[in-house]
Amino acid sequence: MKKRHYIRPMILVVALLFSFILPNSADAATITSGDLLNVTKTADVNKLVENDIANVSLTVKGTPKDSTFVRPNDVILIVDKSGSMSSDNRLTAAKNATKEFIDLMDLTKHRVGIVDFDDSVSSFPLTTDATAAKAYVDTIQLGGSTNTGDAVRTATAMLANHRTEAQPTIVILTDGAANNATDALNSATAAKMEDINFYSIALLGVNEDPSKSAPNELLKNMASSASHHHFVLGSVGLPDVYKRIAEEIGLASAYNVKITDTVSSEFEIVPGSYDNNIPKPKVNGNTLEWDIPELKSDELTFTYQIRAKTSTTAGKYSLGKTTTTFEDHQSTTYSLDNLNPIIEVLNPKPIISTINPEKGLTTGGETVSITGKNFLPGAKVYFGSNQATVVSETANEIVVSTPVGAQGTVEVKVVNTDGQFALGTFQYYADPTITSVTPAEGEMIGGNRITIIGSNYMSGAKVYINGVEAATQFSTASKLYVVVPASQIDGTVAVKVVNPDHTEAELANAYTYLTPPPPPVIQLDSLSANSGILTGGESIYLFGANFDRNVKVYFGDKEAIVNYYANTSKIRVSVPEGVSEGLVTVKAENPDGTFAELVNAYEYLAPPPAPAPEISYLSDPSALTGEQKTIYLFGKNILPGAQVFLGDEEIFMDFVTNSKVRIKIPISNQAKTVDVKLVNPDGQTAILVGGFTYTEPVLDPSPVITSLSSNTGFVTGYELITITGSNFTKGLKVYFGDNPAIIVSVTDTEIQVKTPASVTTGLVSVKVVNPDQQEFILTNGFEYTQVPITVTKLSVTSGPVKGGNFVVIYGTDFDKAMTVTVDGQEVSYTFLATNRIRISMPAAPAAGTVDITVDKAGAKASIQYTYN
Incomplete structure (x- = not known):
C-alpha cells in the first residue's frame, strides 16, 4: 500500500506530489496493455505446507495515455458546518478554500453543487455559475452536530440525474466524528455503488494522531481509495488539497476498472485477510472483485492471504486467474488476463512422537518402533549416519532393525521421499567389563593412583572402590585412571565401573587395603x-x-x-x-x-619477694590553703592497685607506670606539712617524710587614692581624669558613684579613666577595686556639674512690633526641657537640634531692643533682638 502521512501546512504541496511504489516480488507475473494500465500479482512464498499462509499482493498502476483529455465531472462539494468547525477558524478556511475550488473548476466542462450540513442538511444545485455558487458558500453558518449520513445521501440524490457523459463525484470535508459512523459509511458505500467517485478530507487538530483518529479512519473507508482519494490535514493548507483535486478531476488513466481475481481451487482465501483494502473487494467463494470508478496515475495495492486446502495433494499449482476490464476516456473497453505465480504445495512434514525402545546394543539388530504421523511410503530411517533396515511402514509407524552403532546418543532421522524429515534420539549402549586393576593394593589412607583395564568404558564413567566413589580420569574405552579413596577398614574389596548410560561392571576382590604397621613408641x-x-x-x-x-x-x-x-x-x-x-x-x-x-x-x-616501693619526689610539693591541684608522684617499684596517703588521708591515685602515678591534692583550710605515703598491694610501704606543704596565700597591699587631676566634671561624662595613688593592679575597676568608668591605662601609681555620665549633679565617691577585691573609696571625691549653655546668634535680629515672625536661635547644649523668654515673657519653642531651636516672636508694646533668654536648669544665656 502507498504510505500516507499526516500533512502539515508547510509540507502539504510537496507531500501530495510524491507517491511511493513498492518493489515487485521476484516471482511476479506482469502483463502490460499499451500505456494505460499495469497489473502485477505476487506472492511472498513459492512453497506452502499445510496451515502455512501466503501473502498475496495485487498492484494496479495507471499510466495516462492522453493527459489533454478532460472527462466532464458533476461534482458535489460537501462542507461540514457543525459546531466543532469553529476551532482554529476552520469553517472560514473551508469556505474560502471551497470558493477557490469553484474558481479552479473549468465550468465549461464541469458542474459544481454544494451540500452543507450539521444536524440538518442544506444544498445548492449543480451549476456552471461560479458567482452564484460562491455566493451560496458565503451564506454557510456554524450549526450543531454532524449528520454525515444524510449529507452523503443528499449529494447522492443530487447526482442521480448527472449528465450521461459526466463522471459523478463527491468531495466531503469534515472535522468531527459522525453522529452515526455506521450510517455514514453505509451512505458512502451506497454512493460508490452508483459509480460515484468519492473523495474525503479529514480536517484534524494540530496534535491529533491520524492513526488513532476515529473520524479519520471513517473518512478513509468512505473514500474510493485510501491512497489517492483520501487526505488528512489541518485547516491551513486546505486550498492546496482542493487545488490538487480540482486539477485532476476529469483526468484518469482508466475508468470503470473491474479486477476479478479468482484463486485456484487447491487454495482457500483466509477470511478477513482482505478487510483492510480500500476499496474493499466483493468476495464470493474463491473470487475477489474490486470496482474502481477511475484510476489515476497512482499505484494501488490490494492484499489478501491464502492457504492450501487440507485435501490438496503435493504438487505445483498456479495461484489462480486474474482478469481486469476497464475503459479509456473514449469509452473503449480493454481486458487484461494476468499470469499468476506458481506455488508448490508440499506434503505435511513428518513428525516423530515416540521411539520404543529408546536404547539398544551397539551390535545392532534390535527391533525398534518409530511412531508419529505423515510418514510416506519409501521413507528412509537413519541412526546417526547409518541407515536402518525398514521392516514395516504405515503413515503413523515405521518398524526398523537397528544398524551397528557406537556407544552414546545418536540422532534418529526419518526422511520422506519429498526430502522433508523428522528427528528423534536413540541411545546405543554396551556393558563394560573389568579385566584387571593395577596395582591391586595400597595403604588405607588412599591417595595412590591405580589403572583399571577392561572394555566399553565411556567418557564420564565413575569408579567405586568398596562403594566409595573415587576420583576418575577417562583415558580410553579400555582404560581408566583412578585415585584410591581412603578406607576405614583393611582387607580385599570390590571395584565397580558405572557408565553415564547406567551400564556397569563389578570385579569382586579386585583391590586390597593393607593393614597399617603399628605406630612408633614415643x-x-x-x-x-x-x-x-x-x-x-x-x-x-x-x-x-x-x-x-x-x-x-x-x-x-x-x-x-x-x-x-x-x-x-x-x-x-x-x-x-x-x-x-x-x-x-x-x-x-x-x-x-x-x-x-x-x-x-x-x-x-617459690618466686623471689617483690622489691619494696620507693618515693623519689613530687612534681609540685606545695599548695595554698583552699587550693586543689593534680600532680605526679615519681618513684620505683610501684604496683597497680597501690594506695597513696597525704598524712592520714587516702587520696585519689591513677597508676601510670611502676615509676610514675598521678595524684589529686585535696583542699586544706590550714597551713601544714604532711608525710606522703605509698602502700603496694603486697603491703610494702614507702614514706616521703614532710613531702607536701600547705601555705597561707600572701595578699598584695590594698590600693590607695591620694588625688584626682580634676575633682569636677560635667554630667555628660567622658572627661579624661588621672587618679594618683599606690598599689594599683592591672585588671582593677573604677567607679564614680555607682557608675563604672572607662579604664584608659593603669600603672602602680596612676590610673587614667574617662568619667561616666551622671543623671544628676553633685558630689559622688570615687572607688578603686583591685582584682583581689581589695578596694579604696575616696568619699565625695568628685562633683558632677551641669553643662553650661550658650546662645551664639539669631537667624534674624529684628522684626515688626506686631510679632508673629519665626526666629531660629543658635547655641550649644540645647534640650527639650529648657525655658525661653522674650523680654521676660515665656514663649514656646520647637526643638530642632542640640544647637538650634525655633520660636514665634510675640507682639511688643513698642519698638526697641529686648533680651531673648534661654534657661537650662538655672544655666542661662541671652541675646538681643530689636522690634522695629
Whole structure:
C-alpha cells in the first residue's frame, strides 16, 4: 500500500506530489496493455505446507495515455458546518478554500453543487455559475452536530440525474466524528455503488494522531481509495488539497476498472485477510472483485492471504486467474488476463512422537518402533549416519532393525521421499567389563593412583572402590585412571565401573587395603631446664623420640603450650603456672594415646619477694590553703592497685607506670606539712617524710587614692581624669558613684579613666577595686556639674512690633526641657537640634531692643533682638 502521512501546512504541496511504489516480488507475473494500465500479482512464498499462509499482493498502476483529455465531472462539494468547525477558524478556511475550488473548476466542462450540513442538511444545485455558487458558500453558518449520513445521501440524490457523459463525484470535508459512523459509511458505500467517485478530507487538530483518529479512519473507508482519494490535514493548507483535486478531476488513466481475481481451487482465501483494502473487494467463494470508478496515475495495492486446502495433494499449482476490464476516456473497453505465480504445495512434514525402545546394543539388530504421523511410503530411517533396515511402514509407524552403532546418543532421522524429515534420539549402549586393576593394593589412607583395564568404558564413567566413589580420569574405552579413596577398614574389596548410560561392571576382590604397621613408641629423654618459678612462663626444650606434630605436654596436671615443633625428637614448650612449690612429673602424649613420662623431672620454685616501693619526689610539693591541684608522684617499684596517703588521708591515685602515678591534692583550710605515703598491694610501704606543704596565700597591699587631676566634671561624662595613688593592679575597676568608668591605662601609681555620665549633679565617691577585691573609696571625691549653655546668634535680629515672625536661635547644649523668654515673657519653642531651636516672636508694646533668654536648669544665656 502507498504510505500516507499526516500533512502539515508547510509540507502539504510537496507531500501530495510524491507517491511511493513498492518493489515487485521476484516471482511476479506482469502483463502490460499499451500505456494505460499495469497489473502485477505476487506472492511472498513459492512453497506452502499445510496451515502455512501466503501473502498475496495485487498492484494496479495507471499510466495516462492522453493527459489533454478532460472527462466532464458533476461534482458535489460537501462542507461540514457543525459546531466543532469553529476551532482554529476552520469553517472560514473551508469556505474560502471551497470558493477557490469553484474558481479552479473549468465550468465549461464541469458542474459544481454544494451540500452543507450539521444536524440538518442544506444544498445548492449543480451549476456552471461560479458567482452564484460562491455566493451560496458565503451564506454557510456554524450549526450543531454532524449528520454525515444524510449529507452523503443528499449529494447522492443530487447526482442521480448527472449528465450521461459526466463522471459523478463527491468531495466531503469534515472535522468531527459522525453522529452515526455506521450510517455514514453505509451512505458512502451506497454512493460508490452508483459509480460515484468519492473523495474525503479529514480536517484534524494540530496534535491529533491520524492513526488513532476515529473520524479519520471513517473518512478513509468512505473514500474510493485510501491512497489517492483520501487526505488528512489541518485547516491551513486546505486550498492546496482542493487545488490538487480540482486539477485532476476529469483526468484518469482508466475508468470503470473491474479486477476479478479468482484463486485456484487447491487454495482457500483466509477470511478477513482482505478487510483492510480500500476499496474493499466483493468476495464470493474463491473470487475477489474490486470496482474502481477511475484510476489515476497512482499505484494501488490490494492484499489478501491464502492457504492450501487440507485435501490438496503435493504438487505445483498456479495461484489462480486474474482478469481486469476497464475503459479509456473514449469509452473503449480493454481486458487484461494476468499470469499468476506458481506455488508448490508440499506434503505435511513428518513428525516423530515416540521411539520404543529408546536404547539398544551397539551390535545392532534390535527391533525398534518409530511412531508419529505423515510418514510416506519409501521413507528412509537413519541412526546417526547409518541407515536402518525398514521392516514395516504405515503413515503413523515405521518398524526398523537397528544398524551397528557406537556407544552414546545418536540422532534418529526419518526422511520422506519429498526430502522433508523428522528427528528423534536413540541411545546405543554396551556393558563394560573389568579385566584387571593395577596395582591391586595400597595403604588405607588412599591417595595412590591405580589403572583399571577392561572394555566399553565411556567418557564420564565413575569408579567405586568398596562403594566409595573415587576420583576418575577417562583415558580410553579400555582404560581408566583412578585415585584410591581412603578406607576405614583393611582387607580385599570390590571395584565397580558405572557408565553415564547406567551400564556397569563389578570385579569382586579386585583391590586390597593393607593393614597399617603399628605406630612408633614415643620417648621422653630429658629437659633443657629442670626448674623454674611457680608463676611459669619459661621456655624450655623437651628431647626424646617419635614426637607427633600434634603432641601434647603436661607438667603435673597442667597442660603446657607447645610453641615450636623442631622435629620428632625436639620440641619447645612454655611452662604452665604451677599449683604449689615442689617436683612434678612431665608427660608427652601423642594423638594416638601413647605417652612417655619423666617422673619428678621439673621443680617449681617459690618466686623471689617483690622489691619494696620507693618515693623519689613530687612534681609540685606545695599548695595554698583552699587550693586543689593534680600532680605526679615519681618513684620505683610501684604496683597497680597501690594506695597513696597525704598524712592520714587516702587520696585519689591513677597508676601510670611502676615509676610514675598521678595524684589529686585535696583542699586544706590550714597551713601544714604532711608525710606522703605509698602502700603496694603486697603491703610494702614507702614514706616521703614532710613531702607536701600547705601555705597561707600572701595578699598584695590594698590600693590607695591620694588625688584626682580634676575633682569636677560635667554630667555628660567622658572627661579624661588621672587618679594618683599606690598599689594599683592591672585588671582593677573604677567607679564614680555607682557608675563604672572607662579604664584608659593603669600603672602602680596612676590610673587614667574617662568619667561616666551622671543623671544628676553633685558630689559622688570615687572607688578603686583591685582584682583581689581589695578596694579604696575616696568619699565625695568628685562633683558632677551641669553643662553650661550658650546662645551664639539669631537667624534674624529684628522684626515688626506686631510679632508673629519665626526666629531660629543658635547655641550649644540645647534640650527639650529648657525655658525661653522674650523680654521676660515665656514663649514656646520647637526643638530642632542640640544647637538650634525655633520660636514665634510675640507682639511688643513698642519698638526697641529686648533680651531673648534661654534657661537650662538655672544655666542661662541671652541675646538681643530689636522690634522695629
